[in-house]
Amino acid sequence: MTERAPNPPRRPRAVDVAAAAEVSTATVSRVFNNPEKVAPAIRDRVLSAARAMGWMPHAAGSALARRRTSIVGAVIPTLDNEIFAAQVGAMQTAFAERGITLLLSCFNYSQDQAFSDVQAMLARGVEGLAIVGESHKPDLFAVIAARAIPYVVTYSHRPDSPHACVGFDNQEAFERLTRRLLDLGHRDFGVIIQPTADNDRVQARLRGIRAALAEQGLAIRPQRLFEGAWSIDFGRRSLRAMLEAAVRSGPRPTAIICGNDHLAIGAVLEAQAMGLRVPEDLSITGFDDLAISRHVAPPLTTLHIDNREIGRLAADYLLARLDGLDPPPPPPLLPDLIERGTTGPAPAA
Amino acid sequence: MTERAPNPPRRPRAVDVAAAAEVSTATVSRVFNNPEKVAPAIRDRVLSAARAMGWMPHAAGSALARRRTSIVGAVIPTLDNEIFAAQVGAMQTAFAERGITLLLSCFNYSQDQAFSDVQAMLARGVEGLAIVGESHKPDLFAVIAARAIPYVVTYSHRPDSPHACVGFDNQEAFERLTRRLLDLGHRDFGVIIQPTADNDRVQARLRGIRAALAEQGLAIRPQRLFEGAWSIDFGRRSLRAMLEAAVRSGPRPTAIICGNDHLAIGAVLEAQAMGLRVPEDLSITGFDDLAISRHVAPPLTTLHIDNREIGRLAADYLLARLDGLDPPPPPPLLPDLIERGTTGPAPAA
DNA sequence: TTGCAAAATGTAAGCGCTTACATACCCCGC
DNA sequence: GCGGGGTATGTAAGCGCTTACATTTTGCAA
Numbered sequence: 001m002t003e004r005a006p007n008p009p010r011r012p013r014a015v016d017v018a019a020a021a022e023v024s025t026a027t028v029s030r031v032f033n034n035p036e037k038v039a040p041a042i043r044d045r046v047l048s049a050a051r052a053m054g055w056m057p058h059a060a061g062s063a064l065a066r067r068r069t070s071i072v073g074a075v076i077p078t079l080d081n082e083i084f085a086a087q088v089g090a091m092q093t094a095f096a097e098r099g100i101t102l103l104l105s106c107f108n109y110s111q112d113q114a115f116s117d118v119q120a121m122l123a124r125g126v127e128g129l130a131i132v133g134e135s136h137k138p139d140l141f142a143v144i145a146a147r148a149i150p151y152v153v154t155y156s157h158r159p160d161s162p163h164a165c166v167g168f169d170n171q172e173a174f175e176r177l178t179r180r181l182l183d184l185g186h187r188d189f190g191v192i193i194q195p196t197a198d199n200d201r202v203q204a205r206l207r208g209i210r211a212a213l214a215e216q217g218l219a220i221r222p223q224r225l226f227e228g229a230w231s232i233d234f235g236r237r238s239l240r241a242m243l244e245a246a247v248r249s250g251p252r253p254t255a256i257i258c259g260n261d262h263l264a265i266g267a268v269l270e271a272q273a274m275g276l277r278v279p280e281d282l283s284i285t286g287f288d289d290l291a292i293s294r295h296v297a298p299p300l301t302t303l304h305i306d307n308r309e310i311g312r313l314a315a316d317y318l319l320a321r322l323d324g325l326d327p328p329p330p331p332p333l334l335p336d337l338i339e340r341g342t343t344g345p346a347p348a349a
Numbered sequence: 350m351t352e353r354a355p356n357p358p359r360r361p362r363a364v365d366v367a368a369a370a371e372v373s374t375a376t377v378s379r380v381f382n383n384p385e386k387v388a389p390a391i392r393d394r395v396l397s398a399a400r401a402m403g404w405m406p407h408a409a410g411s412a413l414a415r416r417r418t419s420i421v422g423a424v425i426p427t428l429d430n431e432i433f434a435a436q437v438g439a440m441q442t443a444f445a446e447r448g449i450t451l452l453l454s455c456f457n458y459s460q461d462q463a464f465s466d467v468q469a470m471l472a473r474g475v476e477g478l479a480i481v482g483e484s485h486k487p488d489l490f491a492v493i494a495a496r497a498i499p500y501v502v503t504y505s506h507r508p509d510s511p512h513a514c515v516g517f518d519n520q521e522a523f524e525r526l527t528r529r530l531l532d533l534g535h536r537d538f539g540v541i542i543q544p545t546a547d548n549d550r551v552q553a554r555l556r557g558i559r560a561a562l563a564e565q566g567l568a569i570r571p572q573r574l575f576e577g578a579w580s581i582d583f584g585r586r587s588l589r590a591m592l593e594a595a596v597r598s599g600p601r602p603t604a605i606i607c608g609n610d611h612l613a614i615g616a617v618l619e620a621q622a623m624g625l626r627v628p629e630d631l632s633i634t635g636f637d638d639l640a641i642s643r644h645v646a647p648p649l650t651t652l653h654i655d656n657r658e659i660g661r662l663a664a665d666y667l668l669a670r671l672d673g674l675d676p677p678p679p680p681p682l683l684p685d686l687i688e689r690g691t692t693g694p695a696p697a698a
Numbered sequence: 699t700t701g702c703a704a705a706a707t708g709t710a711a712g713c714g715c716t717t718a719c720a721t722a723c724c725c726c727g728c
Numbered sequence: 729g730c731g732g733g734g735t736a737t738g739t740a741a742g743c744g745c746t747t748a749c750a751t752t753t754t755g756c757a758a
């Protein structure tokens with residue numbers, strides 16, 4: 001009388017495959033994890049039974065039994081910046097080759113967010129962690145240490161950092177850049193930079209600029225320092241504000257150092273809109289060497305970072321640690337100073 | 350005599366917390382999953398014991414017991430394109446609010462890769478899937494259907510698609526764009542577009558262009574159609590090749606339709622480098638409205654897509670399905686035609 | 699005080715898999 | 729023909745958690 005309701009399609013389990021292939025679950029498991037340990041005939045039987053019912057080992061079960069999740073986490077500020085997207089893409093590729101799944105967190109430059117994301121990742125059982133930057137809640141590294149899992153800080157590379165780092169020395173890079181501008185005769189600088197709060201990389205960049213200037217007895221005048229969310233727009237607005245102020249009170253800066261290429265591109269555009277020639281009247285530098293940067297007019301002088309390389313190296317380091325090795329973290333990368341069309345000699349006073 | 354080797358720091362388990370708080374593991378679990386069911390005094394005891402030993406429920410164990418993983422997967426071509434990065438970013442935010450972890454796959458426009466990534470995700474127990482585009486191996490959708498998990502196709506929205514879609518009608522969008530160019534008097538078109546193989550969205554765009562042209566009895570001449578990996582460079586090279594060929598044999602095209610903004614930006618740059626005025630001599634259109642597009646000179650005429658909105662809608666749809674609802678997928682989005690500075694009336698012959 | 703329903707807690711059975719160990723089998727040399 | 733060693737398979741004990749159900753405690757009316 002009663003229709004048997006068709007049970008909802010339930011995920012097949014190893015025992016179902018085992019039954020179909022007339023073997024034990026141990027053998028099923030071996031076929032998928034140590035195929036060389038099972039006789040070819042049986043192996044085929046299991047494989048086709050599995051294929052027929054669309055079975056594959058459920059990761060949660062095997063993670064539990066194996067006590068390995070094969071998950072690692074990447075913690076970045078945002079995917080909206082192509083430099084981090086590239087880093088993540090490269091890491092994912094490297095991990096996928098080794099059968100490891102990458103979990104992603106975008107913390108939006110919020111330390112609280114980063115901390116809770118890391119907690120969530122630990123709950124998911126990540127076996128390694130790559131984290132952008134080292135200015136995080138102290139708890140963050142404590143919590144990781146408590147779990148004793150390998151991790152690496154990316155995109156930042158202080159010589160005396162307590163963490164394994166894959167990146168470059170932000171301060172040194174900006175010192176180098178600033179010195180080059182000094183060599184070109186510039187003495188009056190403007191700076192447009194990302195928010196320094198909670199961002200060790202940006203702080204280091206600013207330190208780099210200041211250090212290089214200090215060598216010549218120079219400094220950044222407060223009204224020449226603009227700090228705000230990186231975007232082309234903020235670059236434009238800051239450049240305009242800086243120059244309009246200069247019209248009222250004294251000489252213009254001759255060189256503008258920007259915290260990244262977005263800001264620099266905005267600055268170039270606005271300078272041109274105000275009728276200034278770049279680089280004849282004003283030199284402008286960026287940082288990152290985005291895909292677009294060589295194509296803008298004039299092409300942007302900037303420092304080139306190989307973001308995919310950062311991702312790859314970070315993944316390799318973590319992979320080695322997962323294999324039980326203890327390799328030294330790779331040496332710092334060296335950003336390339338690429339002088340294109342937005343920098344030139346300081347205009348004669 | 351023998352030193353007891355310090356056991357490697359082992360992840361604490363629920364029973365450890367239970368012992369410390371002098372309760373059963375059931376209570377520990379309840380404190381974390383149904384806190385209102387346990388007396389405040391005990392709850393605090395458990396919570397502080399947990400905090401003291403840094404315990405939190407291990408996701409693999411709870412996934413198994415609960416038969417829910419709280420993971421969903423996003424399958425995109427690549428993070429290198431900011432449109433997908435934005436979509437993923439928005440999805441991740443939406444899911445995180447609901448305690449759901451996003452797993453990411455970048456299939457690099459390879460159907461095989463997409464298929465095996467989806468398999469891997471199913472093995473991880475994803476409870477939902479968002480997939481860019483619908484031109485995939487037929488197996489891919491079959492495998493998903495076999496698991497009976499909700500999914501949504503993003504970035505594409507054919508009226509008669511069998512899938513739930515969140516996106517826009519690529520064909521219609523390019524028809525509209527092309528008609529506008531026809532209204533401006535253009536009759537001789539060039540097209541620079543992404544590879545059409547395995548890419549339903551690009552195919553639809555090309556169909557849209559052809560359909561609109563056909564209404565006027567026009568067609569794309571083969572030597573005016575360039576297809577290749579999207580990049581500024583490919584845009585430049587294609588534009589140059591097209592124009593150089595035109596010098597030798599007959600009139601120049603007056604309008605170039607590009608498959609996305611990268612290609613269009615390249616085309617504009619190269620046209621300018623060749624001494625053509627945009628838009629007086631040549632109109633050029635893009636698609637996507639990248640962040641940079643309004644800033645190039647002249648600012649790019651393009652269609653604006655709200656990629657974050659796509660991500661949000663896809664997440665909302667999936668979330669509803671996970672809640673057991675069966676909402677209709679959202680209506681197609683309508684890309685905005687943004688006429689900026691790279692289009693104008695066709696030059697007088 | 700007693701009794702009863704409701705609330706709080708505990709007990710224990712899985713969730714789906716892997717793997718140490720036990721068992722069965724096979725092949726050979728003597 | 730027998731024993732030994734190697735190989736192929738099976739048995740069953742967890743991995744860390746949740747939750748149905750059983751048990752105990754509590755609050756309160758009579």
